[in-house]
Amino acid sequence: MARSVSTQRKLVTTVFAWAIGIAIFFPILWTILTSFKTEAAAIADPPVWFNFHWTLENYATVQERSNYFRHFMNSVIISGGSTLLGLIIAVPAAWAMAFVPARRTKDVLMWMLSTKMLPPVGVLVPIYLLFRDLGLLDTRIGLVIVLTLINLPIIVWMLYTYFKEIPGEILEAARMDGATLRSEIIHVLTPMAIPGMASTVLLNIILAWNEAFWTLNLTAAKAAPLTAFIASYSSPEGLFYAKLSAASTMAIAPILIMGWFSQKQLVRGLTFGAVK
Amino acid sequence: MATKHARVAARFMISPAVLLLLGWMIVPLSMTLYFSFLRYNLLMPGMEEFTGLTNYRFFLTDPAFFAALTNTILLVGGVLLVTVVGGILLALLLDQPFFGQGIVRILVIAPFFVMPTVSALVWKNMFMNPVNGLFAHAAKALGLQPFDFLSAAPLTSIIGIVSWQWLPFATLILLTALQSLDQEQLEAAEMDGAPWIKRFWFIMLPHLARAITVVILIQTIFLLSVFAEILVTTNGGPGTASTNLTYLIYMQSLLQFDVGGGSAGGVVAIILANIVAIFLMRMIGKNLDA
Amino acid sequence: MGRITLDKVRKTFGDVEVIPPLDLTIEDGEFVVFVGPSGCGKSTLLRLIAGLEDVTSGQIRIDRQDATDLPPAKRGLAMVFQSYALYPHMSVRKNIAFPMKMAGLPQDEQDRRIEAAAKALNLTDYLDRKPGQLSGGQRQRVAIGRAIVREPAAFLFDEPLSNLDAALRVGMRLEISELHKRLATTMIYVTHDQVEAMTMADKIVVLRAGHIEQVGSPLELYNRPRNVFVAGFIGSPKMNLISGAEAEKHGAVTIGIRPEHLGISTESGLWKGVIGVSEHLGSDTFFHVTVEGLGEPLTVRASGEVSLKYGDIVWLTPNEVNLHRFNAEGLRIA
Numbered sequence: 001m002a003r004s005v006s007t008q009r010k011l012v013t014t015v016f017a018w019a020i021g022i023a024i025f026f027p028i029l030w031t032i033l034t035s036f037k038t039e040a041a042a043i044a045d046p047p048v049w050f051n052f053h054w055t056l057e058n059y060a061t062v063q064e065r066s067n068y069f070r071h072f073m074n075s076v077i078i079s080g081g082s083t084l085l086g087l088i089i090a091v092p093a094a095w096a097m098a099f100v101p102a103r104r105t106k107d108v109l110m111w112m113l114s115t116k117m118l119p120p121v122g123v124l125v126p127i128y129l130l131f132r133d134l135g136l137l138d139t140r141i142g143l144v145i146v147l148t149l150i151n152l153p154i155i156v157w158m159l160y161t162y163f164k165e166i167p168g169e170i171l172e173a174a175r176m177d178g179a180t181l182r183s184e185i186i187h188v189l190t191p192m193a194i195p196g197m198a199s200t201v202l203l204n205i206i207l208a209w210n211e212a213f214w215t216l217n218l219t220a221a222k223a224a225p226l227t228a229f230i231a232s233y234s235s236p237e238g239l240f241y242a243k244l245s246a247a248s249t250m251a252i253a254p255i256l257i258m259g260w261f262s263q264k265q266l267v268r269g270l271t272f273g274a275v276k
Numbered sequence: 277m278a279t280k281h282a283r284v285a286a287r288f289m290i291s292p293a294v295l296l297l298l299g300w301m302i303v304p305l306s307m308t309l310y311f312s313f314l315r316y317n318l319l320m321p322g323m324e325e326f327t328g329l330t331n332y333r334f335f336l337t338d339p340a341f342f343a344a345l346t347n348t349i350l351l352v353g354g355v356l357l358v359t360v361v362g363g364i365l366l367a368l369l370l371d372q373p374f375f376g377q378g379i380v381r382i383l384v385i386a387p388f389f390v391m392p393t394v395s396a397l398v399w400k401n402m403f404m405n406p407v408n409g410l411f412a413h414a415a416k417a418l419g420l421q422p423f424d425f426l427s428a429a430p431l432t433s434i435i436g437i438v439s440w441q442w443l444p445f446a447t448l449i450l451l452t453a454l455q456s457l458d459q460e461q462l463e464a465a466e467m468d469g470a471p472w473i474k475r476f477w478f479i480m481l482p483h484l485a486r487a488i489t490v491v492i493l494i495q496t497i498f499l500l501s502v503f504a505e506i507l508v509t510t511n512g513g514p515g516t517a518s519t520n521l522t523y524l525i526y527m528q529s530l531l532q533f534d535v536g537g538g539s540a541g542g543v544v545a546i547i548l549a550n551i552v553a554i555f556l557m558r559m560i561g562k563n564l565d566a
Numbered sequence: 567m568g569r570i571t572l573d574k575v576r577k578t579f580g581d582v583e584v585i586p587p588l589d590l591t592i593e594d595g596e597f598v599v600f601v602g603p604s605g606c607g608k609s610t611l612l613r614l615i616a617g618l619e620d621v622t623s624g625q626i627r628i629d630r631q632d633a634t635d636l637p638p639a640k641r642g643l644a645m646v647f648q649s650y651a652l653y654p655h656m657s658v659r660k661n662i663a664f665p666m667k668m669a670g671l672p673q674d675e676q677d678r679r680i681e682a683a684a685k686a687l688n689l690t691d692y693l694d695r696k697p698g699q700l701s702g703g704q705r706q707r708v709a710i711g712r713a714i715v716r717e718p719a720a721f722l723f724d725e726p727l728s729n730l731d732a733a734l735r736v737g738m739r740l741e742i743s744e745l746h747k748r749l750a751t752t753m754i755y756v757t758h759d760q761v762e763a764m765t766m767a768d769k770i771v772v773l774r775a776g777h778i779e780q781v782g783s784p785l786e787l788y789n790r791p792r793n794v795f796v797a798g799f800i801g802s803p804k805m806n807l808i809s810g811a812e813a814e815k816h817g818a819v820t821i822g823i824r825p826e827h828l829g830i831s832t833e834s835g836l837w838k839g840v841i842g843v844s845e846h847l848g849s850d851t852f853f854h855v856t857v858e859g860l861g862e863p864l865t866v867r868a869s870g871e872v873s874l875k876y877g878d879i880v881w882l883t884p885n886e887v888n889l890h891r892f893n894a895e896g897l898r899i900a
Contacts, residue, residue, distance in 0.1 A: 010372075013369070014376065017374050017376075021379075021380035021381075024383060024387060024444070027387075027398055030398075031398050043408040047410060089296065092290065093293035097286075097290065110557065114557065115300065117552070118546065119521075119522065121526060122542035122545045122546040122549070123304035125308060125529045126304040128529075130303075149296060156293055167651065170653060172638075173651035178639040178716075179668050216504060217526070217530065226391065227504065228393075231507065234397060234507075251391060259386075263381075279620045279637070
């Protein structure tokens, strides 16, 4: 039974919570506002809040000068591709670990997770050289491969925790009903695991979209996703706040919007399935 | 609990993932190890030769190494401290009933969606810039001297930026855990006469232990390799004031083209990460085995 | 047809032997109940028959055909699980159709069987609902429906009623018995509830620690339990078991006497005792009587209502004809 709380206390909490929420969100809000200002208004002292001349000019300039759309597509392909590929590899593995546990299943899972502990910088040199020799530097396919591998342990882990929640009896029932392994996974397991899979996919798209070690070190211009595109603003364009803001807004908007529309799955996904 | 048939199928289904990760681990690792014993500079191709432990000696005696090690520890520890403590406080607040919970939750999560390069650039230019940044404007408005965050306190500033990115994650996990706490437990404690602070200390905090472990584990993995934030804001400077291990090795291998030295650094980073990993795995083993 | 034969079937998990070599024959059309306390291996035995677990050694034959290495799908058996194991994302209709879809039956045949099953199980109005929108009893019926439409050689039930409340359990018990009479198909039913076993079975298999303790019809088990374990397990309330000097008088190590075979009198009898708690059920009254020198209080049944109070002194007399005698190994002395 939820206890009723006095309205007065609820109001106080409301003020506090909103103040903190807005404070945390403020840098993003400020960036979005600035992206609609002229450069002069962007650095005005005292700062202007809403009563400035709204303009879309910065967005046009960014697209024109650095071909935002290409980098956007790179990000989409790299994050979507690596997530899809990871899912194809991880679903069977997670099925095996969740429903046919062996004595060493826990160890395998822990080992997979421990590959995430491997500092990327420890293998930066060889991967860089391998990519150079294989002609994978600055290609989308190269980044898809790397991001699939670095996020695979997380996908397996998350799917495993979601699959664990599905009673094994249902899969056994399917087996008794004459389902092959393939139909068991496609007709019974997958539809039941849709919410968990959605969370997994969302989180991995975000992680891949925002990954900024390999994308910065393995790309130059052609395959650069938005992370690398933005990094090129560190100087001297960084001093043009309005354009920087426009570019930033465009880089984070897709994920921000996706995140807001799928909040429920995402919140579950953000906890990596580890906390219920 | 399964049939032979299922076990064979399971082994078959799990092998692609295992083999790929094994390859991803072994191939580059052995290459790094091999390179670390070579004098190998990309600017002088064909001059590779075996040098034994020279690379390690240079790397480990370089004062930059100790600076980077200290900075790495400060960065990881600082961000963990801020996000865990802040996360608990925020979670306690957001767990109370108030108007517009859904919207506030969205606002609080939002920084997690922001890519590191964007957040670093926005903070660096639009907030921390000593001339045009919002903080400078605020200082001037209050009649104070603007503070040049990234030159005067580079590491602290970076800790601040990274904490902003990870606070939502910690808050969310802790809030989720808090909401799963059985209300009857708290009511029982209240009946037993425990004041709020005792209820927090003896019931809520132990209940959160598992969630806190998850936060520390996952964040440590990501925080050990913070890179973009440093690259974009300070380039590791001034001097080595904000260089962490990841950035130091990056500079050595890809900016100075010293593959041998960079690889030796890589091996050192891996060993250190493993020490941390063993420690963390122990902790999870205890807390996560549910 | 559904004659199932287990030949020296043995199962180990690691080093633990859950089922020592075991022989059992289930005749076509029989309703067999595996009963025993939890952990006795009854569910494992059922899963071995289903093919959800491998036997470690031995052979399982279904209709004289070796099924030991057949996957579950090929054995022609249908199973109803304790949790019903309905597919939550499918409607009732799709749930029932699933095994037929897997078998590739033509659509009109599928529809015909679904209609028939739904009618028989009172599910016609619920065919388009999802399992989540059904009550426990309805879910149970869907699970049975899904089993029926396959027209299996035998039905396997794994504690199907344990998630239902008491009243519903009695109703479903009747429905399943009724179904068995109508279909005359072999049914193997696992339960820990000896009342279910007694009321439904043609043949009861009492298991303990993987061993078969006794096989027989309900009344055989009731009237002539082969050993102390079966004697104590079958029957409610439990048989009174007495050992020591009183048993030796009858030439046994343990004697057993059912509550209804004890005479109770306020004047005279064999054993003098004090009334403890009494349970009034209306038709019967059960007294718990403490008799000096006999250890545990004895349970005594009296017909109808008898006015004896807590602390009253009474005399008990066992009916010699219905006395069960067991030797040192716990086995029945003929």
